[in-house]
Amino acid sequence: QVQLVESGGGVVQPGRSLRLSCVASGFTFSTYAMHWVRQAPGKGLEWVVVISYDGSNKYYADSVKGRFTISRDNSKNTLYLQMNSLRAEDTAVYFCAREDPDSAWYELDYWGQGTLLTVSS
Amino acid sequence: DIQMTQSPSSLSASVGDRVTITCRASQSISRHLNWYQQKPGEAPKLLIYAASTLQSGVPSRFSGSGSGTDYTLTISSLQPGDFASYYCQQSYSTPSTFGPGTKVDVK
Numbered sequence A: 001q002v003q004l005v006e007s008g009g010g011v012v013q014p015g016r017s018l019r020l021s022c023v024a025s026g027f028t029f030s031t032y033a034m035h036w037v038r039q040a041p042g043k044g045l046e047w048v049v050v051i052s053y054d055g056s057n058k059y060y061a062d063s064v065k066g067r068f069t070i071s072r073d074n075s076k077n078t079l080y081l082q083m084n085s086l087r088a089e090d091t092a093v094y095f096c097a098r099e100d101p102d103s104a105w106y107e108l109d110y111w112g113q114g115t116l117l118t119v120s121s
Numbered sequence B: 001d002i003q004m005t006q007s008p009s010s011l012s013a014s015v016g017d018r019v020t021i022t023c024r025a026s027q028s029i030s031r032h033l034n035w036y037q038q039k040p041g042e043a044p045k046l047l048i049y050a051a052s053t054l055q056s057g058v059p060s061r062f063s064g065s066g067s068g069t070d071y072t073l074t075i076s077s078l079q080p081g082d083f084a085s086y087y088c089q090q091s092y093s094t095p096s097t098f099g100p101g102t103k104v105d106v107k
Helices: none
Strands: A002-008 A010-012 A018-025 A034-039 A045-051 A056-058 A070-071 A077-085 A092-099 A108-110 A113-119 B004-007 B010-013 B019-025 B031-038 B047-049 B061-069 B070-075 B085-090 B102-106
Touching: A002 A070, A002 A092, A018 A034, A018 A092, A018 A113, A034 A070, A034 A077, A034 A108, A045 A070, A045 A092, A045 B085, A056 A070, A070 B031, A108 B010, A113 B102, B004 B085, B010 B019, B019 B031, B019 B085, B019 B102, B031 B061
Parallel strands: A010 A113, B010 B102
Antiparallel strands: A002 A018, A018 A077, A034 A045, A034 A092, A045 A056, A070 A077, A092 A108, A092 A113, B004 B019, B019 B070, B031 B047, B031 B085, B061 B070, B085 B102
């Protein structure tokens, strides 16, 4: 069955860096575009970034552009999110999600359980 | 960027009620509208994509409709497991954007 398992969250001071990982299983990871979506405590969902199936295309939300970098290692079935210059407003649960490649509608059909990042001094 | 709004932001309902949630985009999104359900402490779950297509395994009491800028999620007969938050998402253009959510709780 499809599984997405995020890790790497924790408590980090403002201005520092952290890398999140998302390990995929149960499907051919290398054929799916992947997204990161975040949710601040008690708030709604915020789309963060998408990477194409081969890593050649990446699009970022303005709120993270220039600070966050998405990447993937298809040989390891793993998605990454490198987060630099972290701010208090980056505090959130970070979900990875896959985009259905067989659909022309770009919906996110499976999500991981999320990993919590807290940015605080 | 396309802005998404949802109404109401919350509603109270009883088991068996018919529930309708609306979502509006700031410009036409040509039915690239998806609905997700999220329960506390859980990941979002895809319910409907392309405005009206039910995701596999989702009960038929959920339905979606709409076109252009205006979309609706309807739960025909609310069940105990349906008390949750619901989010719309436009996938018409990048950046994708979510609505602010609608929380459905027990009356």
